[in-house]
Amino acid sequence: MDAPAPTAGKRQLPEIRARSFDQSRDSHSLIENLLTEKQQQDFRKIATVLEYRRGGSTIFAEGEDAHFVYSIAAGVVRVSRMSQNGRRQVLALMLPGDLFGLPDGGIYVNSAETACPATLYRVPWQKLQSLMLREPALQLNLLNRVAYDLREAQRRIMVLGQQNTRQRLATLLLDFIVHPAFFDEEQSLLALPLSRFDVADYLGTSAETITRGLGHLEAQGVIRRVDARTLEIRNLEGLRMLQNQKRRKDR
Amino acid sequence: MDAPAPTAGKRQLPEIRARSFDQSRDSHSLIENLLTEKQQQDFRKIATVLEYRRGGSTIFAEGEDAHFVYSIAAGVVRVSRMSQNGRRQVLALMLPGDLFGLPDGGIYVNSAETACPATLYRVPWQKLQSLMLREPALQLNLLNRVAYDLREAQRRIMVLGQQNTRQRLATLLLDFIVHPAFFDEEQSLLALPLSRFDVADYLGTSAETITRGLGHLEAQGVIRRVDARTLEIRNLEGLRMLQNQKRRKDR
DNA sequence: CGTGATTTTGAATGTCGTCAAAATAGGTGG
DNA sequence: CCACCTATTTTGACGACATTCAAAATCACG
Numbered sequence: 001m002d003a004p005a006p007t008a009g010k011r012q013l014p015e016i017r018a019r020s021f022d023q024s025r026d027s028h029s030l031i032e033n034l035l036t037e038k039q040q041q042d043f044r045k046i047a048t049v050l051e052y053r054r055g056g057s058t059i060f061a062e063g064e065d066a067h068f069v070y071s072i073a074a075g076v077v078r079v080s081r082m083s084q085n086g087r088r089q090v091l092a093l094m095l096p097g098d099l100f101g102l103p104d105g106g107i108y109v110n111s112a113e114t115a116c117p118a119t120l121y122r123v124p125w126q127k128l129q130s131l132m133l134r135e136p137a138l139q140l141n142l143l144n145r146v147a148y149d150l151r152e153a154q155r156r157i158m159v160l161g162q163q164n165t166r167q168r169l170a171t172l173l174l175d176f177i178v179h180p181a182f183f184d185e186e187q188s189l190l191a192l193p194l195s196r197f198d199v200a201d202y203l204g205t206s207a208e209t210i211t212r213g214l215g216h217l218e219a220q221g222v223i224r225r226v227d228a229r230t231l232e233i234r235n236l237e238g239l240r241m242l243q244n245q246k247r248r249k250d251r
Numbered sequence: 252m253d254a255p256a257p258t259a260g261k262r263q264l265p266e267i268r269a270r271s272f273d274q275s276r277d278s279h280s281l282i283e284n285l286l287t288e289k290q291q292q293d294f295r296k297i298a299t300v301l302e303y304r305r306g307g308s309t310i311f312a313e314g315e316d317a318h319f320v321y322s323i324a325a326g327v328v329r330v331s332r333m334s335q336n337g338r339r340q341v342l343a344l345m346l347p348g349d350l351f352g353l354p355d356g357g358i359y360v361n362s363a364e365t366a367c368p369a370t371l372y373r374v375p376w377q378k379l380q381s382l383m384l385r386e387p388a389l390q391l392n393l394l395n396r397v398a399y400d401l402r403e404a405q406r407r408i409m410v411l412g413q414q415n416t417r418q419r420l421a422t423l424l425l426d427f428i429v430h431p432a433f434f435d436e437e438q439s440l441l442a443l444p445l446s447r448f449d450v451a452d453y454l455g456t457s458a459e460t461i462t463r464g465l466g467h468l469e470a471q472g473v474i475r476r477v478d479a480r481t482l483e484i485r486n487l488e489g490l491r492m493l494q495n496q497k498r499r500k501d502r
Numbered sequence: 503c504g505t506g507a508t509t510t511t512g513a514a515t516g517t518c519g520t521c522a523a524a525a526t527a528g529g530t531g532g
Numbered sequence: 533c534c535a536c537c538t539a540t541t542t543t544g545a546c547g548a549c550a551t552t553c554a555a556a557a558t559c560a561c562g
Contacts, residue, residue, distance in 0.1 A: 081405070083413045084495040091405050104402065146397045151355065153404035154332070154342050160411035161455030162334045164517070196541065204412030206519060211542055228527080228541060244335040248516060248551050415519095415549070447509065460550060462510055479509060479559080499519050499548060 042135070046127040049073070052114045055195070059101075059112040059120070066103030068122045072096050074181070075118025076193045079110045080201065090202035092152065093194075095179055099145055116193040160204055163247065168203040169213045170242040173223070177233065188236075192229045217242075293386070297378040300324070303365045306446075310352075310363040310371070317354030319373045323347050325432070326369025327444045330361050331452065341453035343403065344445075346430055350396055367444040411455055414498065419454040420464045421493040424474070428484065439487075443480045468493075 052059075052075070059070065062081060070077075077094040091110060094100050100112060103125060132138040159171050176190060177183045183190050192199075196207035203210070214231075217223045222239055224232040233239070303310075303326070310321065313332060321328075328345040342361060345351050351363060354376060383389040410422050427441060428434045434441050443450075447458035454461070465482075468474045473490055475483040484490070 081409060083409055085413065085497055087413055089409050089412045091408055102398075104398065109402070110405075143394050143397065146394065146401060147353075147355065150397055150401045150404060151360065153401060153408060154361075156408050157342055157404060157411060158332060158334055158340050160408060161340045162336065162338055166517095195539095207541075208520085208543085209518060212518090215542085246336055246552090250514090250516070250552050417549095446507095457551065458509075459511085459552085463550090466510085497519090501520050501546090501548070 042131055046123055048122045050120045050122050052118045055114050055116040057114045060108050062108060062111045064108050066106060066108045067125055069099065069101040069125055069128060071099045071121040073119040073121060076115040077112055077118060078115045078198055079112050081110050088201045090198065093202060096181055115198050165203065165205050165209050166213045166216055167243050170239045172199065172203065174239055188233045190231045190233055192231060293382055297374055299373045301371045301373050303369045306365050306367040308365045311359050313359060313362045315359050317357060317359045318376055320350065320352040320376055320379060322350045322372040324370040324372060327366040328363055328369060329366045329449055330363050332361050339452045341449065344453060347432055366449050416456050416460050417464045417467055418494050421490045423450065423454065425490055439484045441482045441484055443482060
């Protein structure tokens with residue numbers, strides 16, 4: 001008698017480990033890229049590194065008081081919301097470099113969970129705000145972040161409004177192919193860090209349909225399923241073509 | 252050999268009239284509400300009032316250099332983008348009080364057209380920016396605007412990802428029912444200011460499906476079609492129930 | 503009152519959600 | 533390392549829902 005979590009299957013318990021920011025030296029974070037040396041130092045002083053060992057761990061939940069914002073170092077986070085009919089919609093997938101958890105009127109309006117093992121930077125919102133007061137450049141940065149999120153959301157609207165499931169799937173794959181963390185260009189192997197449920201909830205469809213969609217792409221020779229979450233991309237151009245077709249193939 | 256405008260039907264030529272802001276005294280604009288007297292005076296100095304006599308007039312187009320931002324006094328504006336397959340997606344419907352046209356890297360990333368006769372306030376982006384430099388409150392205001400648009404976009408994602416056409420239609424109607432400008436509560440009459448094409452492109456479906464969807468709602472006794480664009484709302488609660496049902500009625 | 507746009511209706515069929523159940527993968531304790 | 537339990541993924545069947553093309557009906561406006 002837990003949460004219904006309709007489309008999502010059961011998930012393991014969270015397991016986290018935290019340490020100070022300075023001890024970690026990771027790759028690229030979008031936040032860092034936009035900050036000066038001085039600002040980065042300030043930022044590190046107030047950031048904590050969180051390591052989530054499992055997918056399915058809750059970072060924060062819809063309706064909670066918002067005390068922190070997060071930035072991703074590694075892994076994938078799904079930002080989602082429950083619809084009234086009890087189904088989950090993943091609003092955005094956060095990849096390394098992304099920022100999420102901006103409060104809205106003091107509370108989180110969405111939930112965030114790890115979709116796979118992930119490493120995050122956590123920053124107290126209060127401290128970030130006072131830091132921004134001293135560093136106007138940071139404030140402008142925030143505006144750019146929100147504007148970026150808006151553009152991404154509009155892109156999702158295009159996808160959900162115009163494409164059928166196979167096309168949405170193609171778009172998703174292409175989004176991940178761009179990220180070297182998930183796509184091995186040498187072998188043309190894509191390591192999908194998401195369950196069928198996560199993909200389904202992101203694309204507004206069901207896990208079964210995702211499976212069948214992948215089967216369809218494989219039948220067309222565009223991809224090959226190595227295992228459930230590993231795909232060989234056999235025809236990248238074909239994937240791109242797919243996106244621009246009509247929603248339905250008639251006659 | 253004009254633009255293809257696939258889902259949208261032909262539309263009339265634009266017809267505009269401009270006058271200075273001070274000559275008009277209209278109802279509520281979201282911008283005004285958030286500004287002090289002093290700020291409003293400054294704002295009026297740089298605003299121009301535009302009156303569009305027809306629906307289908309282009310306000311600005313995707314890719315153009317962005318020189319102005321707009322606020323709606325009356326009417327409806329559709330903010331849309333063309334997908335590669337040549338279909339139009341309406342990203343947002345702007346109603347009285349809304350602000351739109353924020354540039355993205357100096358250009359408009361979306362198009363904006365009137366969906367029906369409309370009155371707009373136009374403000375030069377340059378001047379608004381320098382005004383914001385002098386009035387930090389205005390700057391914060393801008394952040395709030397973008398944040399608001401993001402929340403709205405996320406709401407659209409929920410709708411497009413979770414609801415079937417009839418449910419989306421119900422959501423659309425409920426959105427308009429909230430606005431006194433379109434809903435006569437006395438007679439329970441809703442004056443839809445949109446063509447079937449506009450509704451279809453907004454909900455990510457086809458005009459035919461919209462017609463059939465309305466037919467379905469009428470058959471259920473939830474609404475009654477007075478004429479193509481006038482609906483009598485017979486069961487508001489029923490409309491709301493509709494939204495939370497499962498996407499598909501099986502067995 | 504004619505002309506073009508909008509809306510409606512029909513028919514055919516592709517696509518997808520849902521339920522059910524089998525097959526596979528992953529992890530735990532012996 | 534295997535047995536076992538559970539979660540994930542796949543497959544099948546069925547019918548609801550939606551897209552598309554076509555054409556008729558209605559509306560709007562000059």
